[in-house]
Amino acid sequence: MTTIGSTTTESATSAPMTVPPFAVISGAQVRHALHGREKHIVELVEATYRVHGAGDSVNPPSYFLRFPDRPSSRIIALPASVGGEVRVDGLKWVSSFPENVTAGIPRASAVLILNDHDTGYPFACLESSIISATRTAASAASAADRLSRGRPRPTRVGFFGVGLIARYIHTFLVGTGWSFDEIGVHDLSADSTAGFQSYLEQSGTPGRITVHDSAEELIRGSDLVVFATVAGQPHVGDLSWFAHNPLVLHVSLRDLAPEILLASTNIVDDIEHCLKADTSPHLAERLTGSRDFLHGTLDDVLAGRVTVPADRPVVFSPFGLGVLDLAVGKYVYDDVVRRGELHVVDDFFHELSRYG
Numbered sequence: 001m002t003t004i005g006s007t008t009t010e011s012a013t014s015a016p017m018t019v020p021p022f023a024v025i026s027g028a029q030v031r032h033a034l035h036g037r038e039k040h041i042v043e044l045v046e047a048t049y050r051v052h053g054a055g056d057s058v059n060p061p062s063y064f065l066r067f068p069d070r071p072s073s074r075i076i077a078l079p080a081s082v083g084g085e086v087r088v089d090g091l092k093w094v095s096s097f098p099e100n101v102t103a104g105i106p107r108a109s110a111v112l113i114l115n116d117h118d119t120g121y122p123f124a125c126l127e128s129s130i131i132s133a134t135r136t137a138a139s140a141a142s143a144a145d146r147l148s149r150g151r152p153r154p155t156r157v158g159f160f161g162v163g164l165i166a167r168y169i170h171t172f173l174v175g176t177g178w179s180f181d182e183i184g185v186h187d188l189s190a191d192s193t194a195g196f197q198s199y200l201e202q203s204g205t206p207g208r209i210t211v212h213d214s215a216e217e218l219i220r221g222s223d224l225v226v227f228a229t230v231a232g233q234p235h236v237g238d239l240s241w242f243a244h245n246p247l248v249l250h251v252s253l254r255d256l257a258p259e260i261l262l263a264s265t266n267i268v269d270d271i272e273h274c275l276k277a278d279t280s281p282h283l284a285e286r287l288t289g290s291r292d293f294l295h296g297t298l299d300d301v302l303a304g305r306v307t308v309p310a311d312r313p314v315v316f317s318p319f320g321l322g323v324l325d326l327a328v329g330k331y332v333y334d335d336v337v338r339r340g341e342l343h344v345v346d347d348f349f350h351e352l353s354r355y356g
Contacts, residue, residue: 017118017119018119019119019121019349019352020116020119020121020123021123021344021345021348022121022122022123022124022125022344022345022348022349023123023124023125023333023336023342023343023344023345024124024125024126024343024345025124025125025126025127025332025333025336025342025343026127026343027127027129027130029332029336029341030126030127030128030130030131030332031130033331033332033335033336034130034131034134034328034331034332036175038138038141038171038172038174038175038176039175039176039177041134041135041138041172041328041331042138042141042142042145042172042176044138044327044328044331045135045138045139045142045324045327045328046142046302047084047085047327048082048084048086048321048323048324048327049142049269049297049298049299049302049324050299050302050303051082051083051084051086051323052082052270052299052321052323053297053299053300053302053303056082056083056084057080057081057082057083057323058080058081059080059081059270059273059321059322059323060079060080061272061273061276062076062077062078062273062277062319062320062322063076063077063078063079064076064277065077070097070099072097072098072099072230072232073095073096073097073098073099074095074096075093075094075095075096076092076093076094076095076096077091077092077093078091078092078093078094078320078321078322078325079091079322080092080321080322080323080325080326081323081326082323082326082327086326086327086330087117088114088115088116088117088326088329088330089114089115089116089117089120089326090112090113090114090115090122090322090325090326090329091112091113091115091322092110092111092112092113092128092131092132092322092325093110093111093112093113093128094108094109094110094128094129094132095108095109095110096108096230097109098230101163101189101192106129106164107163107164107230108129108132108133108164109129110127110128110129110131110132111125111126111127111128112125112126112127112128112131112325112326112329113125114126114326114329114330114333121349124329124333126329126332126333128325128329129164131325131328131329131332132320132325133164133165133168134168134172134328135320135324135325135327135328136165136168136169136251136318136320137165137168137169137171137172138172138324138328139269139298139318139320139324140169140172140173140226140249140251140316140318141169141172141173141175141176141178142298143249143267143298143316143318144173144178144224144247144249145176146298146301146302147247147267147301147308147314147316148224148247149308150307150308150310151245151247151308151310152223152310154180154222154223154224154246154247155180155181155182155223156180156181156182156183156184156221156222156223156224157170157173157178157180157182157183157184157222157223157224157225157226158183158184158185158186158212158218158219158221158222158224158225158226159183159184159185159186159196159218159226159228160186160187160215160218160219160225160226160227160228160229160255161186161187161226161227161228161229161230161231161252162185162186162187162192162193162195162196162228163192163196163228163230165228165251165252166196166226166228167196167199169226169228169249169251170183170200170203170205171203174203174205179206179207180205180206180207180224181207181208182207182208182209182210182221183200183205183207183208183209183210184210184211184212184217184218184221184222185197185200185209185210185211185212185218186211186212186213186214186215186217186218193211197209197211215235215236215241216238216241219236219241219242219246220241220244222246223244223246223247224246224247224248224249225246225247225248225249226249226251227248227249227250227251227252227255227256228251228252229252229255230252231252231254231255232254232278233254233278234254234255234256234257234258234280234283235255236255236256236257236260237256237257237259237260239259239260239263242260242263242264242313245310245311245312245313245314246313246314247313247314247316248264248313248314248315248316249316250280250315250316250317250318251318253274253279253280253281253317253318253319254278254279254280255280256280256315257280257283258280258283258284258287258288260280260313260315261280261281261284261293261315261317262284262287262288262293263312263313264312264313264314264315265295265308265309265312265313265314265315266281266284266293266294266295266314266315266317267294267295267296267297267298267300267301267306267308267314267315267316267317268281268294268297268298268316268317268318268319269297269298269317269318269319269320269321270297270319270321271291271294271297273319273321274317274318274319275291276319279317279319280317281293281294281317295308298316298318
């Protein structure tokens with residue numbers, strides 16, 4: 001009784017808690033908030049990596065919903081909580097249905113729910129395929145910059161898999177000051193190759209565009225290799241293709257045979273998250289029974305705890321952290337609020353009295 005009474009008294013004397021209004025933010029609003037702000041978003045993502053590295057976050061394992069009748073498809077739940085200046089909780093619910101591409105619609109779709117730090121009430125639902133692609137591209141651009149320091153800066157980039165994620169990564173590389181003498185393109189789909197080539201030409205990006213017929217040609221001809229495929233298991237295993245020690249952004253996580261990783265310097269975004277779900281790093285761990293092949297995390301590199309040697313390939317394997325989605329999503333929310341364009345759903349939370 002004493003404990004209950006004490007809690008009630010403290011609650012009564014503290015500031016009253018209120019339920020936040022619930023808003024829906026469209027993809028058009030998300031794009032408007034993020035367009036042309038690549039440098040700022042990369043800085044935001046790096047700051048979030050630092051918050052996560054300092055332990056001021058909660059980022060549980062992602063949860064995979066798979067379907068026996070649709071084995072190539074999945075829906076993933078990424079719950080997370082991030083502190084620092086962002087101070088928000090939430091969940092990304094993202095689907096990957098590769099067969100969509102043949103129907104002419106994007107493979108991935110997503111929503112992001114933001115929850116109030118103090119009450120736990122959700123206060124926004126945002127279209128999140130753009131947020132997801134943005135945080136992925138910002139992470140890749142950060143890694144490209146940080147991991148190329150101390151070695152010649154790449155001048156030839158090669159994209160293996162050229163869907164929406166590849167387009168966003170290219171946009172973020174250019175938007176953060178990269179320029180290339182040559183841009184290589186390789187994809188199993190001729191339509192995707194043609195679409196990405198058209199995007200590059202229309203964007204006016206300098207650099208010779210080369211379409212490669214084989215993975216070997218693309219990798220051997222690139223100092224910076226971007227894997228953005230939907231591969232479910234390793235399909236690149238010839239170490240000699242990497243003899244020129246390129247920087248590899250292994251965004252799709254399952255393209256490289258474990259032997260490639262064991263001969264490279266390996267940087268991940270989060271060790272526990274990356275070593276699961278049959279990713280290439282996970283397979284390397286199972287093959288060796290050890291995590292010694294990992295050099296560190298991107299946060300380690302940002303903090304100067306880890307330096308990257310220049311005499312072997314460097315592979316960045318980001319599993320993708322929910323805290324990054326929250327940070328970018330909260331940035332979008334705040335921007336929409338500042339512009340006075342928040343669409344609130346009136347009376348969304350209807351039962352707000354415990355006893356009616």
